[in-house]
Amino acid sequence: MILASSALPDNAGYVAAAYLVFLALLLIYVGIMAFKLGRVERDVVELNQLADEERAEPARPAPAGEEATRV
């Protein structure tokens, strides 16, 4: 560590700061997108449940009046 710091020029901190700013921006962007992806995932789960419920619903019984007219 001491060797590395002595080998670096005096103003290396500025260069490191610039590259770290860029990295931080990228990470913030990816983090926000990951958060949004989590929301998409929740929506998919919700839709999956809705589809399951629709499939599990029994066929609707015909109204009584309709039954009488058929006879």
Place this chain on the structure above:
Amino acid sequence: MITGYALAAFYAPMDADQGFIQKIFYLHVPMAIVALCGFVFGGICAVMHLRTDDSKWDLRAYVAIHISIILGVGVLLTGAIWAKASWGHWWVWDEPTLVSFLIIFLLYATYTPLRFSIEDREKQARYASVFAITAGAFVPLNFIAVRSATSLVHPRTLSSTGNLPGDMALTFLVCTIGMIMLYVLLWQYEMAHKNTVAQLRSLKRKLAGDDGLRARRSAAPELQV
């Protein structure tokens, strides 16, 4: 990008004038070039949107401008750091290159609030496209105007007279290609996300009816699936 920054660190020679600080050049300049080209690309997508009336082009313009704004923040921050290191000031108001980039950035910073302020989706898309075309045309005009102005301290990067040495030019080229690839990757990533959300909303509408969707105001374009 990794190759480019490895070249910047280990291959590119140290600048005789600025020394180690000049390494910021390989990040700051490609980022600025790609951000400005992204704004112009957004304008081209907006032209296509007005020509075809296809909401996909509006979405493409929106995403292009969004990513360019993020890169624009990076350009301003890394530029300020570089300015502090080499000129002793975070910002120099007399310098046309700096101020012109700030004007472009602030102009595009109003793009999202403009979209958000318009509730009607069709109007929002049309007005945003007109804005993107006007601002997109402003970018190269501004670039030409700045280059014709006398520079005080900021160097000219893409100049026919100030040639970079071969090693530096190669490193710069690789870094620029890397930055373009990053831009394309992020653009595709966000496009895929927006398309997926649109498909999900459509599916939700089919399964749960319109009751399943909360009416929400958004600056992002709504794709018709």
